[in-house]
Amino acid sequence: MDTQPALTLEGIRRSFPDGAGGQTTAVDGVDLTLARGEVVALLGPNGAGKTTLIDIVLGLIAAEAGHVEVLGTTPRKAVTSGRISALLQTGGLLPDLSVRETVKMIASLHEHPRDVDEVLAAAGATGFAARRVSRCSGGEQQRLRFALALLTRPEILVLDEPTTGMDVNARHDFWQNMSALADDGATILFATHYLEEAERFARRTILLGAGRILADGPTSEIRRRAGAARVTVTWSPTDAELSGLQHVITAERHGARIELRTDDADALARHLLTRTDAQGIEIASAGLDEAFRHLTAAATEQEITA
Numbered sequence: 092m093d094t095q096p097a098l099t100l101e102g103i104r105r106s107f108p109d110g111a112g113g114q115t116t117a118v119d120g121v122d123l124t125l126a127r128g129e130v131v132a133l134l135g136p137n138g139a140g141k142t143t144l145i146d147i148v149l150g151l152i153a154a155e156a157g158h159v160e161v162l163g164t165t166p167r168k169a170v171t172s173g174r175i176s177a178l179l180q181t182g183g184l185l186p187d188l189s190v191r192e193t194v195k196m197i198a199s200l201h202e203h204p205r206d207v208d209e210v211l212a213a214a215g216a217t218g219f220a221a222r223r224v225s226r227c228s229g230g231e232q233q234r235l236r237f238a239l240a241l242l243t244r245p246e247i248l249v250l251d252e253p254t255t256g257m258d259v260n261a262r263h264d265f266w267q268n269m270s271a272l273a274d275d276g277a278t279i280l281f282a283t284h285y286l287e288e289a290e291r292f293a294r295r296t297i298l299l300g301a302g303r304i305l306a307d308g309p310t311s312e313i314r315r316r317a318g319a320a321r322v323t324v325t326w327s328p329t330d331a332e333l334s335g336l337q338h339v340i341t342a343e344r345h346g347a348r349i350e351l352r353t354d355d356a357d358a359l360a361r362h363l364l365t366r367t368d369a370q371g372i373e374i375a376s377a378g379l380d381e382a383f384r385h386l387t388a389a390a391t392e393q394e395i396t397a
């Protein structure tokens with residue numbers, strides 16, 4: 092078993108001109124190690140720095156400070172040898188070629204490409220292989236890009252919001268294909284806005300906000316911290332009573348009602364109903380968007396390290 096990490100980032104920093112004479116810091120001191128075979132979600136809101144970090148890993152842009160190693164070598168060398176491959180958010184495809192022709196053409200640029208039909212099948216693109224690229228839906232084009240990314244049998248696959256433009260079925264198929272790759276031992280790093288995608292497909296999640304790692308740990312743990320449910324009651328506790336509650340992540344007073352975000356709704360509800368005079372209990376599971384907003388805000392206030 093190869094114990095060399097798939098990816099090592101140390102002290103990575105990168106800024107861009109902000110257009111008003113100043114600088115925006117896109118990545119602000121990121122340290123990160125990915126072991127071989129890990130499937131990791133890079134979760135963050137718009138502008139968190141996900142794309143910039145991925146571009147640095149792929150050697151598409153340089154870091155201003157810090158050190159990057161991909162499979163023990165530089166990003167450029169790892170990309171050139173096909174050991175790391177990317178599925179980017181956008182990427183020029185030639186509209187007049189068919190899907191199969193596109194894969195054939197790109198295969199001809201590689202020294203030892205995989206078989207074209209095998210790659211089309213692995214990406215779930217066999218069914219529309221004869222279709223012209225210009226006639227393909229956004230999701231189909233994304234599957235074509237996925238096929239292209241698989242041509243070199245990459246050891247690491249980096250995906251920037253891979254399911255953008257896909258409907259629910261396409262998303263499901265896409266992740267099934269991806270799981271098969273992971274089962275074969277590939278290391279997968281994918282950027283996403285969706286906690287749900289992270290939850291379903293990545294054992295480890297890295298939460299990025301304002302260019303920094305805000306949380307890094309098992310996805311289930313990150314999800315738990317995001318608050319699994321909201322419990323609302325009519326109650327007038329003292330501040331001490333409120334702050335003494337167990338399993339509460341945040342508490343907000345709305346007139347006579349109190350809204351509690353919790354990581355264990357059953358335990359909290361039991362306590363409220365048996366040990367306090369709280370009434371009119373309502374329990375709702377936290378929506379993913381809501382959970383994510385909360386997690387980002389909480390993590391920004393107080394940096395979490397797992």
Ligand SMILES: Nc1ncnc2c1ncn2[C@@H]1O[C@H](COP(=O)(O)OP(=O)(O)OP(=O)(O)O)[C@@H](O)[C@H]1O
Nearest residue numbers: 107108115117135136137138139140141142143144
């Ligand atoms: N080429 C560039 N020129 C100027 N600013 C840039 C450039 N690339 C990124 N930025 C800025 O750096 C910050 C991080 O952007 P980045 O695209 O890495 O975030 P992201 O997490 O991928 O966002 P999204 O989810 O919207 O794709 C943003 O403030 C962005 O405006």
